[in-house]
Amino acid sequence: MITFHPLIPIALWLPLALAAVGLLIAYGVMKRGRIPQKRYVTILGLMSATFAVPLLILLNATWVRRQPPPPGKPxxxxxxxxxxxxxxxxxxxxxxxxxxxxxxxxxxxxxxxxxxxxxxxxxxxxxxxxxxxxxxxxxxxxxxxxxxxxxxxxxxxxxxxxxxxxxxxxxxxxxxxxxxxxxxxxxxxxxxxxxxxxxxxxxxxKSVRDLQISLYQSQELAFAGQQVPVVVRASHSYPAPQKTTLSLSCNGEELESREVTIPGGDEIEALFYVDQEKQGLYRYELAASAISGEVTSQNNQATLLLRVVNQPVSVLLLEGKPYWDTKFLIRTLSSDPSVKLTSVVQLAPGRFLERQIERPAENADADSDETVAADPTAPQAGAWKIHSSAESFLTNRQFLSQFQIVVLGRSTETYLTDEALIELRSWLADNDRALVCFRGAPASQLSQRLGSLMPVSWASSAASRSRVALTESGKALQWLPQTGDELQLLPSLASSADPAEVKPLATVLATSSDGADGEKVPLITYRPEGSGRVVVIEGAGMWRWAFLSPEHQAHDAVYGKLWRSLVRWLVSNVSLMPHERVALRPDSIAVSSGQNASATLILRPDEWDSPPQVELSGGSLDKPQSFAPQANGSDSVFRVHFGKLPPGRYVAKTLGTNEDESSAVAAFDVRDDLRERLDVxxxxxxxxxxxxxxxxxxxxxxxxxxxxxxxxxxxxxxxxxxRPQRIVRNSAWNRWWVLTAVIGLWGCTWGIRRWSGLL
Missing domain, CATH: 3.40.50.410 (von Willebrand factor, type A domain)
Structure with a gap:
């Protein structure tokens, strides 16, 4: 097939063609009768061809042919x-x-x-x-x-x-x-x-019918004899309310069970308490009885790992003056067997009372909320000493290093010198420690160095009172799962300076529930500082929570629970407790069979020449397997990769450790991946x-x-x-023989005219 693609616009080509025709006609008229008729016709024909060929070339006649498709089938x-x-x-x-x-x-x-x-x-x-x-x-x-x-x-x-x-x-x-x-x-x-x-x-x-339970926290840290709340969330996808039985068991022995009703399309929370008298790693199972018609019962259970330690948390409390808040806080912390308390109170200028309060006897039920509530002012024995200066408490690195939590009261400027703040920041950031300001700003005038540590900044305001309500972040942390709703019912707290700004990276755990102008004021706020935390609790008068009037007697235990929960929360995520030389922590307690199981191994560098191997047993393993930890950019933190494992229960143990080192042991479950059965x-x-x-x-x-x-x-x-069919286009005149023919035609025409005497 031939197509034309003119090399010049048609508007130019047409005048050229008409001019060529006009010249031929004029030439024919002028030469008529001068040569024989036959030769005259031949010459005009050849001249017409010599004009027509260039005009045709300008039209760019093109040969078009379709190329056959590639061989083979698509x-x-x-x-x-x-x-x-x-x-x-x-x-x-x-x-x-x-x-x-x-x-x-x-x-x-x-x-x-x-x-x-x-x-x-x-x-x-x-x-x-x-x-x-x-x-x-x-x-x-x-x-x-x-x-x-x-x-x-x-x-x-x-x-x-x-x-x-x-x-x-x-x-x-x-x-x-x-x-x-x-x-x-x-x-x-x-x-x-x-x-x-x-x-x-x-x-x-389509959606499936299913019941499932989960835990807010699948790993908990507790001290020997301390009760730990366990919050279970239960939900289902049935349109109507359903009844099920929630049970708590340990080592195959059922400890507690209760029947609950779950509204249709909703979720409920149930609260259990667990405690152990000896240190170690304990596995608890929480299960819900199956509901008729549910697609699977594998997600009707959840695992809780409780790590129990018997070494107390060392707490240093610094107070600028004797206050009722301080007195009741000392009584509460000293009655807790999981706390080793050292308090320093300024009695007068140049006179500081240091008390190292002994822990309650092992057979005393000091963790009982009823005991604390019945006698909140019960005296505690302990060594005491009078100091003439406060400089040595926070500037002495050796003295400060023995504590995991420092609590600051009011008017503590005497303790917070520039040198002390430098040591305090280093102690916080490098050692997984915690600083708690339990009555708002720890000083009437905050220096720049002290202010930079705080998660909030304060502004003077008229004296006000407010009650405490947990925020969504506070509820999600489950810091106070058993007392969070009760806080709004307790006596209000007094404040003369309100937090004016919450600083970046800070998290507000509780706000005022009854602000006069409708604006909620942050009352409990924390912010990370390196690997540590700084917590600020606003308001004075919290001592009244420990000495409630008759109309609030039902909430008498809240004050003690609040501080015990705070202490446990602050130390639960530290890398290593002071008495620990190794910690093995699984990345997840419940691992899907399609995921890689792994754990983090934390070592105290001065206790180990080289990282020990981790032994994995349980599940479908015929015999224990050893895994070498891999460096994770630190000489004290390592990663242990177990790979994909079949469903079962597994226990990982750090080799080279003693039987009583519960922190060297970790446990986790590998379960079938249920997403393909639930998400349909x-x-x-x-x-x-x-x-x-x-x-x-x-x-x-x-x-x-x-x-x-x-x-x-x-x-x-x-x-x-x-993918259109490929077409090959070749210009008709772009061939050697076309050029030869054109030259031959022009030569022949010139020769005849020359022979006829027309040139």
Whole structure:
């Protein structure tokens, strides 16, 4: 086929053609009768040809021919999702399983496109694998997870000159942790390879009926004999209220159980208490009885690891004057067997009373809230000493290093010299320590160095009183799970300076519940300082919480619980307790069977020449296995990677440690991944976005029996837009013989005219 692509605009070519015709006519008129008629006609014909050939060349006559397509058939890959969610029986109106519908659709595609395309079948879940029509009929939907992005990536690896496309038959549920960004990258790579993705979402937004429980904290630290609250959250997906029995057990022995009613579509919290008299690592199981019709009971249980230590927490309390708040705080802390208290109170200028209060006797029930409430002013024995100066308390590094928590009262300027603040900041940041200001600003005038330590800044205000209410952050931390709702019922606290600004990185745990102008004032705030924490508790008069009037007697135990919870919370996340030389901590108490189990090993460098190995036992292991810790950028922190483990209960122990070193032992559970059984609502939006970004399309609106025809139309449309037939164009005059013929024609015309005497 010949087409024309003029080398000059037609508007210019036409005048040239008309001029050539006019010149020929004029020349013919002028030369008529001067030569014989036959020669006259020949000369005019040759001259017309010499004019016509350049004009035709300017029209750029082009030979056009279609190039045959690349050899071979185009590749059509059919990806069939075989993950556990595809076993859901909502694939069609008849209640057929999603995977069964996908199998039928794949068979229809193979039958319809087998002659035109190289059709290949692949199934995918955690990974993808090739299959054929016969094997596909025997496969079951039992995959533990769905990695959609990686499965499509593996289908794009082959270069097919004849073209390729991918058909995805899935419910669109991604459970392997693949992000939207990763799926978008997969779609963009498919577009770059001119490989459209066509998707068919199978399934509905059906949800399953299930009951599940969880813990706010799956690892807890406690002191010997100390009660620890355990908050259990229970919820279900049934539309109507359901009853279940929650039980607490340890080492297979049930300790407590209770029946609860969970409203439909809601969540409840239940509170249990655990305690142990001896140090060690204790595993507690909390379980909920199964409800009729629930899809699985594996998530009806949760594990709590309680690490019990018998070494007390060393607390230093510094006070500028004798106050009732200080007196009751000393009584409360000294009655706690988990606290070793040293208090320093300025009695007069140049006179400081230091008391090292002895711990209660082991047989005393000092952790009992009733005991503390019954006699809040019970005296405690201990050594005491009078000092004439306060400089040595915070500036003496050796003296300060023995404490884990420092509590500052009011008017403590005497203790907080510049040298002391430098030591205090270093003690906080480098040693996982905690500073508590329990009556607001620790000094009437804050220096720049002291102010930079505080999580809030203060501004003078009129005297005010306010009650305490936990914030959402305070509730989420579960610092006071058993007393949080009671705080608003207790006597108000007095304040003459309100926090004017909460500093960056600070977290407000409690605010005022009854501000006069409706503005909530931060009352309990904390901020990290290096590896330590600084906590500020606003307001004076908290001593009244420990000496309640008759109308508040029901909340008599709150004051003691508050301070015990605070102490436990401040030391629960430290790297190493003072008496510990090693700590082994699992990253998670419950690990999915598809995830890598790992732990962090923390060592006291001066106690170890080289990092010890960690021995793992339990589960389905035939014998214990040893793992070498890997450095984590520090000479004291190491990572231990156990890899993927089969379901079971495992115990990890640091080799080279003593039996009584409970911190050297860790425990965790490996459980089946339930996401494929619980998260079964189809996600057509995910698949549609994937198809559009790749240049393909979604076929969700097409009936199953019409899918092959709709796919064929979509493939043809894509081919016409993105893979048109290649056409080869060659200019007709761009050949040697054309040039020779033109020159010969011009020469012949010149010769005849010369011979005829016209030149």
């Amino acid at each position: 590749l059509l890959t059919v990806l069939i999702d075989r993950s556990g969610s595809m076993a859901t029986e909502d694939g069609d109106a008849d209640g057929k399983a999603r995977f069964a519908v996908a199998q039928e659709l794949a068979a229809d595609v193979v039958k319809r496109f087998g002659e035109q395309y190289d059709v290949r079948l692949r199934t995918f879940a955690e990974t993808s694998a090739a299959t054929d029509a016969n094997q596909l009929a025997k496969i079951e939907a039992d995959g533990k997870a769905t990695d959609l992005g990686q499965s499509i990536e593996k289908s794009l690896g082959e270069d097919r000159p004849a073209g390729q496309a991918v058909l995805v038959l899935s419910d669109g549920i991604e459970t392997s942790g693949g992000s939207a960004a990763r799926l978008r990258q997969t779609a963009e790579r498919a577009r770059a390879l001119s490989t459209p993705l066509f998707v068919k979402t199978i399934g509905t937004d 609502a189809a996600q057509p939006h995910t698949l549609s976005q994937l198809a559009e970004q790749s240049g393909g399309s979604a076929l969700d609106s097409v009936a199953s029996d019409e899918l092959p025809a709709a796919l064929n139309s979509a493939l043809i449309e894509f081919g016409e837009k993105n």
